[in-house]
Amino acid sequence: AQSVTQPDIHITVSEGASLELRCNYSYGATPYLFWYVQSPGQxxxxxxxxxxxxxxxxxxxxxxxxxxxxxxxxxxxxxxxHWSDAAEYFCAAGGSNYKLTFGKGTLLTVNP
Amino acid sequence: DAGITQSPRHKVTETGTPVTLRCHQTENHRYMYWYRQDPGHGLRLIHYSYGVKDTDKGEVSDGYSVSRSKTEDFLLTLESATSSQTSVYFCAISESGGLRETQYFGPGTRLLVL
Structure with a gap:
């Protein structure tokens, strides 16, 4: 079965620091891959x-x-x-069936 | 921003009542999707449509039905709402449905089933 894994549920970084959010996928072939961001209430x-x-x-x-x-x-x-990057980030993958499979998301907190 | 509106934006209902959520687009895109978002689950596809009167099931379609009588409108109906259907519902659209096409998301509808 197709799956997308985001190992980190919550990450906290300081403003100005570098960021890496992880995403792993499991697909039969190389899927199409996406990153989406969701701000609160959006x-x-x-x-x-x-x-x-x-x-x-x-x-x-x-x-x-x-x-x-x-x-x-x-x-x-x-x-x-930047502080405005605080949001939830979703990795998604899709294959030939035109459907996206999303990871469970990583919540990013940015400390001043 | 893509022209997608969802109505209502918030709804509280009781178990056993029917509920219909509406997604309206002004982009004339062929494909429309309904997702639900739950903590710890990310987004999961409920149903999608690839044209007027053409719909198909997603991974969590039980308890939901959809209809698309016009290009611009995609309705999601909960025939008899249950507490497990408390969620945030997102509509999305894409021009052709191919995954090279970006899916654009609406603002979401928060549904609480008591």
């Missing part, structure tokens, strides 16, 4: 997506993610976190 906003090609993907708000086939991972990174 819907989800797409940060970035990976389909093929360059394994380092740039997204909005200064985020990037790296696809590593050997590790079945698609980790999200940001070199310097």
């Amino acid at each position: 819907g989800l906003q797409l940060l970035l997506k990976y389909f093929s090609g360059d394994t380092l993907v740039q997204g909005i708000k200064g985020f990037e993610a790296e696809f590593k086939r050997s590790q079945s991972s698609f980790n999200l990174r940001k070199p310097s976190v």
